[in-house]
Amino acid sequence: MKLIFEKSVKGRKSFQITKNEVVKSINIKPELLRKENAILPELSELDVVRHFTELSRRNFGVDTNFYPLGSCTMKYNPKVAELIASYTGFAKLHPLLPQLRIGGMLTQGALQVIYDTDMLLREITGMAGFTMQPLAGAHGELTGMMIMAAYHNDKGNDKKTVLIPDSSHGTNPASAATAGFKVKSIKTNQYGVMDLESLKDAVNDDVAGLMLTCPNTLGLFNPHIREICDLIHSVDGITYYDGANLNAIIGKARPGDFGFDIVHLNLHKTFATPHGGGGPGSGPVGVNEKLLEYLPVSVVVKRKDGTYSLQYDKPKSIGYIAPFYGNFSVILKAYIYILMLGAKGLQRVAENAVLNANYIREKLKKYYHLPYEGICKHECVFSASKQLQENGIHAIDIAKALIDKGFHPPTVYFPSIVKEAMMIEPTETESKETIDAFINAMIEIAQLAKSDPEKLKAAPTTTPISRPDETAAAKNLDIANL
Amino acid sequence: MPFISNTPQQQKQMLAEIGLSMDELFGDIPKELMAKSFELKEGLSEQQVRNQLTELASKNSIGLTCFLGGGFYDHFIPAVVQAIVSRSEFYTAYTPYQPELSQGTLQSIYEYQSAICRLTDMEAANASLYDGGTAIYEAIMMALRITKRNKVIIDNSVNPIYRVMVDTYTRNLKIELQQTENKEGLANREQILEKLDEETGAVILQNPNFFGCIDDFTDIAQAAHEKGALLILSCYPISLGILKTPGDMGADIVTGEGQSLGMPLCFGGPYIGFMASRKKFVRKMPGRIAGQTKDQNGKRAFVLTLQPREQHVRRAKATSNICSNEALCALSAIVYLSLLGKQGLKETAQCCADKASYAYQRLTKIPNVKPHFKTNWFFNEFVLDLPSEAPEVIARLIERGLAAGFPLSRYYKGMENSMLICVTEQRTKQEIGILAENLESVL
Incomplete structure (x- = not known):
């Protein structure tokens, strides 16, 4: 397909600017002006619409296909949230308005959305307070790690090491390192959870804290979670809960009750806001009482008279991490979702997410190697090791064959502690029929691996392109049409 | 209204087929760890939530x-922008890890990167960062990786909202932030030149600056380069319709807030941070980058490239911790720029x-x-x-x-x-x- 720039026709225009009725009164001196126009496309409105509509048809989304991408919680995104977020009362609001005198009174609705969402997330997680500002999950992690650093600085603790299990998301060690910490990796035991003995060996006075995802990236709940938190607290360490997988336990159990000091949530996962092809997301961070004073500024507070305002006066705050109050419209969509589900609805989310994952686990374990037995939570992780050994078929071949059967593949090659990993997260919004169809497709592929492995290696054949040459992409490095 | 498809009968049937009860499915969570409280109101219908939120929206004044x-x-945002980003093939997709079924997202990112380069006169751009402020912070980290130095100079004509953010992010990192005081509304050349030395990794400036003033930083770029430092320039993309480009001035890394390219103000977000640089620095760049290649049949194809820089591969040694960025906002930007076009x-x-x-x-x-x-x-x-x-x-x-x-x-x-x-x-x-x-x- 042609690039938009290649469709350009000299002299063609779509955009017509409103006639400018003012007289130009100052001419910027020529040395400060650009020499030539930026070479943007020259197209009609129809050209542009058709180009991007055609591009959209070269995509899978949750609305078009089952999307069991492990660790990403690709659930249905309610349309009503999109509609409400487009209301002009929200979409046209200038973020500097509440920073003007009396301007806050003109943004009471928006401030209430932020305040209420904070309150709801407190109850959902058992934490004492949230910042809604982090603009994505990893941004929340970094915010959490800066809060951890601020706590230790404030207490005069000289601690440099953060412990992270080897099954963690890649963002965990990256966020800890970005905040200035050293990272020590803790191995996973034979049951698929962080090895308690290795953790005990690693805990010492240099340990600033632990980052943990629970359930972890194998979809397993660590039964020693309380003991782990106690162990870290015994050296005045801070426990950090990566809430990427909260979908598994929402309404059933709360990280605050487990003993975690810091929690980040991904509103674009558990709370059904769209992933947007890779953002925008939102990664609010919750803390317990002892860390409240370090949360970023500003904070939305409720006054005695019931109105809302922004509070900046927090001397121990880590400071400003975002220009304003977070990805407001993402927060708004999550707020709508929580209001619509209520307590019972959210509990049913966890139940059906876990049921769907275990159903897949049970039905496929005859066909694919299941490295860690036992009940899983929101996702199950298989390995293609059997297919590799017997027929030379890799996880990636299975993934590509699934595409031809109309499914988005699971996450493959992650977590890296499982060879040829296939991480399947169905989510609660999918029906038994869809999941049965997926299971059947996986079984057919397992059979094809034996009978016609070459066919799998040639997949996908139904997509706009076949497998691309990624090595050439990195070698030739064509990243912009200039 | 929980948007769950399984009926209670199907739920029972599935439990029976796997031989477990719902309680057993959560039996791996120790009893003493089950939620102590979960006091939320009853869920609302679509009609109720629309009424409630319409009322909240009316408490925001948009008549000013x-x-x-x-x-x-x-x-002004043309209607086409919303029409395109509302296509759920785009907005309900995730990061394009599987290129065969993500060519729409990948090509749009490649086109966005191209447009950002053409606008700024640079050679390489990434798929987006969170906002204009975090983009400056990421640019500083990138410049310090390139120069292996730890000092940066920032003039106070740079947006103060971004300067306080940079302060927060660099606090624990042994980075020396030196601030210069604008002179008559323009970057303070005397102070910058005085502070600029062999330990300076980058000079950070903005055009037009926070006061709206326009400058030409060619001289500062030259002075910085003579000392082995880089020029980071934050800019306002609409202004680049007429203003001298960062590339023309000799900037090494260009960042900015892309909200003006077709995104509503939306009380502070989502917005988009853009970043462009000289091509020689691209391997030190943070974030996703889409690249062009060919498929097995020689057909044009797009993929995420240079992934070994990223957190999911390099973990603690990655160029940044960023994962989700602002892909849908990048789509807004490229649609907006395509519609407005050259003229x-x-x-x-x-x-x-x-x-x-x-x-x-x-x-x-x-x-x-x-x-x-x-x-x-x-x-x-x-x-x-x-x-x-x-x-x-x-x-x-x-x-x-x-x-x-x-x-x-x-x-x-x-x-x-x-x-x-x-x-x-x-x-x-x-x-x-x-x-x-x-x-x-x-x-």
Whole structure:
């Protein structure tokens, strides 16, 4: 397909600017002006619409296909949230308005959305307070790690090491390192959870804290979670809960009750806001009482008279991490979702997410190697090791064959502690029929691996392109049409 | 309304087939760890939630005529932008890890990267960062990786909202932040040259700067390069319709807030940070990058490339921890830029500048209202000095339906009476007239 720039026709225009009725009164001196126009496309409105509509048809989304991408919680995104977020009362609001005198009174609705969402997330997680500002999950992690650093600085603790299990998301060690910490990796035991003995060996006075995802990236709940938190607290360490997988336990159990000091949530996962092809997301961070004073500024507070305002006066705050109050419209969509589900609805989310994952686990374990037995939570992780050994078929071949059967593949090659990993997260919004169809497709592929492995290696054949040459992409490095 | 598809019967059937009860499915969570409390209200229907949120939306005033800018602008957004980003093939997809079924997202990112390069006159751009502020922070980290130094110079004409963010992010990292004080509204060359030495990794500047003033940083780029330092330039993409490009000035890394490219103000987000650089620095760049390649049949194809820089591969040694970025906002930006096109972007930028200069002429005719910086060129924002404290004057104008500007005392000492005024192409001659009349009458 042609690039938009290649469709350009000299002299063609779509955009017509409103006639400018003012007289130009100052001419910027020529040395400060650009020499030539930026070479943007020259197209009609129809050209542009058709180009991007055609591009959209070269995509899978949750609305078009089952999307069991492990660790990403690709659930249905309610349309009503999109509609409400487009209301002009929200979409046209200038973020500097509440920073003007009396301007806050003109943004009471928006401030209430932020305040209420904070309150709801407190109850959902058992934490004492949230910042809604982090603009994505990893941004929340970094915010959490800066809060951890601020706590230790404030207490005069000289601690440099953060412990992270080897099954963690890649963002965990990256966020800890970005905040200035050293990272020590803790191995996973034979049951698929962080090895308690290795953790005990690693805990010492240099340990600033632990980052943990629970359930972890194998979809397993660590039964020693309380003991782990106690162990870290015994050296005045801070426990950090990566809430990427909260979908598994929402309404059933709360990280605050487990003993975690810091929690980040991904509103674009558990709370059904769209992933947007890779953002925008939102990664609010919750803390317990002892860390409240370090949360970023500003904070939305409720006054005695019931109105809302922004509070900046927090001397121990880590400071400003975002220009304003977070990805407001993402927060708004999550707020709508929580209001619509209520307590019972959210509990049913966890139940059906876990049921769907275990159903897949049970039905496929005859066909694919299941490295860690036992009940899983929101996702199950298989390995293609059997297919590799017997027929030379890799996880990636299975993934590509699934595409031809109309499914988005699971996450493959992650977590890296499982060879040829296939991480399947169905989510609660999918029906038994869809999941049965997926299971059947996986079984057919397992059979094809034996009978016609070459066919799998040639997949996908139904997509706009076949497998691309990624090595050439990195070698030739064509990243912009200039 | 939980959006769950399985019926209670299906749920039972599935449990029976796997031989477990619902309680057993959660049996791996120790009993003492089950939720101590979960007090939320009953779920609402779509009708209820729409009524409730319509009421909340009505508590936000959008009727004000907007002369507020400060890096976040009320530009016109053609309907096509919303129509395209509302296609759920785009918005319900995730990061394009599987290129065969993500060519739509990948090609749009590649086209976005290309447009950002063409706009800034640079050679490489990434798929996006969170916002203009985190983009400056990421650019600093990138520059320090490239130069292997730990000192940066930032002029206080750079957006103060971004400067306080940079402060937060660099606090624990042994990075020396040196601030220079603007001179007459422009970057302070004397102080910058004085501080610039062999330990300086980067100089950070903005054009047009926070006061709206336009500069040419060619001289500072040269001076920085002589000392082995890089120039990081934050810019306002609409202004690049007419202003001298960062590439032309010799900037090494260019960042900015892309909200003005087709994104609504939306009370602060989602917005988009863009980043572009010289091609030789691309392997040190943070974030996703889409690249062009060929498929097995020689057909044009797009993939995420240079992934070994990223957190999911390099973990603690990654160039950044960023994962989700602002892909859908990048789509808004490329659709917006494609629609406006070569001529439309220039006309929009010119219209902003013309209307701002008209407003400047009109407002400075009011007795006792004076330009704060007399000699500078500006794009679509300028600073006026009022005869009394600006926050109070602005409050009085809000009561008259005008968001007249931003009081600079919040960030700059000695500017208690100063107000930053922004005029986009959306403002009319009549609205500017109303602002002038009301300002005169409240003083």
